[in-house]
Every structure is written in structure tokens, then in C-alpha cells.
Amino acid sequence: MKNPCIRVLATGGTIAGKAGSATRHAYVPGQIGIDDLLAAAAALDMGAALSGVQIANIGSEDIGPAVWSPLHKATVAAIADPAVDGIIITHGTDTVEETALLLDLTLPTAKPVVMVGAMRPADAVGSDGLRNLANAVRVAGNPDAAGRGVLVVMGDRVFAARDVRKVRTRGTDAFRGFPRESIGLVTPSALDWFGAPWRTGDAARFDWPREWPEVPILPIWAGIEPEYVGRLTGPDTRGVVVAGVGEGNMPDPLRQPLRELVARGVAVVRASRIDEGLVDREPEDDANGFLAARALNPPKARILLQLLLASGVSDRAAMQAEFDRR
Numbered sequence: 001m002k003n004p005c006i007r008v009l010a011t012g013g014t015i016a017g018k019a020g021s022a023t024r025h026a027y028v029p030g031q032i033g034i035d036d037l038l039a040a041a042a043a044l045d046m047g048a049a050l051s052g053v054q055i056a057n058i059g060s061e062d063i064g065p066a067v068w069s070p071l072h073k074a075t076v077a078a079i080a081d082p083a084v085d086g087i088i089i090t091h092g093t094d095t096v097e098e099t100a101l102l103l104d105l106t107l108p109t110a111k112p113v114v115m116v117g118a119m120r121p122a123d124a125v126g127s128d129g130l131r132n133l134a135n136a137v138r139v140a141g142n143p144d145a146a147g148r149g150v151l152v153v154m155g156d157r158v159f160a161a162r163d164v165r166k167v168r169t170r171g172t173d174a175f176r177g178f179p180r181e182s183i184g185l186v187t188p189s190a191l192d193w194f195g196a197p198w199r200t201g202d203a204a205r206f207d208w209p210r211e212w213p214e215v216p217i218l219p220i221w222a223g224i225e226p227e228y229v230g231r232l233t234g235p236d237t238r239g240v241v242v243a244g245v246g247e248g249n250m251p252d253p254l255r256q257p258l259r260e261l262v263a264r265g266v267a268v269v270r271a272s273r274i275d276e277g278l279v280d281r282e283p284e285d286d287a288n289g290f291l292a293a294r295a296l297n298p299p300k301a302r303i304l305l306q307l308l309l310a311s312g313v314s315d316r317a318a319m320q321a322e323f324d325r326r
């Protein structure tokens with residue numbers, strides 16, 4: 001069997017960062033370019049042919065539509081290229097779950113698309129970057145990785161984009177899946193899937209958006225006053241994601257200004273600020289015109305809501321069906 005050809009699209013993050021010394025508690029992203037990343041990966045002798053494109057070289061806290069667009073374009077081109085078997089995207093870990101869901105919803109599932117990062121810079125003691133990259137090569141070169149949507153490989157585990165979330169600020173075991181845990185285990189020499197691909201032959205669920213509708217996240221805290229709804233929203237607001245307490249709850253006085261937004265055509269989604277927060281539809285959602293984010297955390301619910309609004313979907317049942325989808 002021929003060696004898989006893998007296109008690596010680099011965006012920066014700690015996997016491309018250096019701390020400068022073993023004791024400095026700091027790191028600078030964008031220190032390692034795609035050529036050096038590819039050279040380091042090639043030296044691992046993984047039996048794959050790698051080619052690369054530098055899309056950006058920044059920390060993922062600075063990633064948004066300006067980077068998402070060229071990244072999406074380059075991924076679409078790589079999927080269409082018959083010489084490419086799989087795609088790896090290197091990315092900072094802080095917002096990788098948002099980019100992963102966005103790409104998951106806007107790409108076909110024909111070829112493996114694997115996102116990977118690192119928690120420790122390349123020159124840190126116990127750096128995880130090269131191992132994660134080797135694991136990503138193992139996954140992206142595996143035909144069985146197609147049909148599972150966009151994947152995230154971190155800490156010897158493979159996660160589906162819809163489930164993955166960063167749950168720790170430090171340590172190499174910083175990612176979890178919710179409600180599904182990891183869907184596979186990987187090392188540079190072995191890959192085990194916990195089940196068969198479930199999205200074989202899927203086309204992209206959404207077209208690439210021509211606009212990014214204004215959708216703020218409203219965090220709920222004990223004692224929040226209803227005025228905050230007005231402070232966060234304006235005439236251009238098209239949606240609001242409530243990062244509620246518990247199962248997407250909020251103090252009762254907030255419901256009135258949110259109902260007024262709904263009456264203006266603004267979509268209001270109840271999500272939870274809790275890491276493993278499942279928010280089901282409740283009778284109050286029918287009464288208030290709200291949507292329930294189900295298993296999506298607030299930043300991911302925001303991405304899905306932006307895509308729905310940008311595609312002109314306004315029917316509440318159709319919107320809710322996209323949040324319910326697994």
C-alpha cells in the first residue's frame with residue numbers, strides 16, 4: 001500500500017510556540033514555521049508524505065473569521081485534490097473546539113480532517129507537540145478516519161468536533177469529549193476506533209457563511225440584573241446565547257428582556273456554563289420562544305447559531321433540530 005499523502009495546514013498556537021527556556025513561564029506563539037514543523041514530523045519516519053501550507057502563525061485567541069476563511073478554503077482545496085489522502089490542521093488549543101465545530105459543519109466528510117495542538121511549547125520539558133503531531137499523522141493517514149467529521153487529536157485520544165472541549169488550562173490531558181468521550185485511542189504506532197464511521201458520504205451541512213451575524217454570549221452569575229441584556233445587545237444583534245447556570249437557568253427578571261428580543265426576531269439559545277452541561281428543551285422554551293443548546297457549550301452554540309442565521313434559517317423547530325443533532 002502506498003504511503004498516505006497528508007496536507008498540513010498550520011495556524012500557530014503552542015504547537016508552533018517556544019518558551020525560550022525550561023523555567024520561563026511564558027511562551028511566544030508563531031515561532032516555528034510550517035517548514036520546521038514538517039521537518040520535525042518527517043524525522044519521525046511515520047511512513048507518510050507531508051506537504052504544508054502556512055495559513056497563519058498566531059495564538060488561537062486571535063483566530064476568527066479572518067483566519068477561518070482562508071483555512072476553510074485551503075481545506076476544501078485539499079479535500080478536492082486527488083493527491084491528498086488526509087488533512088492535518090495545527091491550531092492553538094484555546095479555541096480549537098470552535099474552529100473544529102465550524103469546519104465540521106461546513107466541510108464534506110470524504111477525507112480525514114484532523115486538528116491538533118499542544119499544551120507545552122516545543123522547547124518545554126515534556127513537550128507534547130511532536131507526539132500529538134505524530135498521532136495526528138497516524139489518524140489522518142487512516143482511511144477509517146473519514147466519515148467521522150472533523151477530528152481533534154490531543155493527549156493520545158481522538159475526539160469528534162461536536163464533543164471536544166478544553167477542560168484544563170494546564171497539563172497534557174486537557175481535553176474531554178461530551179457527551180461522548182473520546183472516539184478513539186492513538187499512539188504514533190497504533191490507532192483504535194471505538195466504533196465505525198457514522199457520517200460516510202455526508203456533504204457539508206452548511207454553505208460557508210457570507211456574513212457573521214452578531215451573536216453575543218450572555219454569562220449568567222448569581223445576582224445578575226436584567227439591564228445586562230440591554231448592555232450586551234444592540235440593533236444589529238441577531239442572536240444571543242445565554243451561558244446559564246445549571247441546566248441553562250437564569251434569574252426570572254432576565255426572561256422579560258430576552259422575550260422582547262425574541263419578539264424582535266432575535267434567536268435566544270439557552271446553554272450552560274457548566275462543562276458537562278446538557279440543556280434540554282423545557283416547557284418554558286415554548287412559552288418564551290427560546291431554543292435549547294443541548295450538548296453544545298456556549299461558544300459552540302454560538303458558532304452553530306451564526307451558521308443557522310447566516311443561512312437564513314429562522315424556523316424555530318428547524319433551528320432546534322440542528323442543536324439536537326448528534
Ligand code: SIN
Nearest residue numbers: 014059060092093094
Ligand atoms: C493558543 O490557543 O494559541 C494558546 C494555547 C495553546 O495552544 O495551548
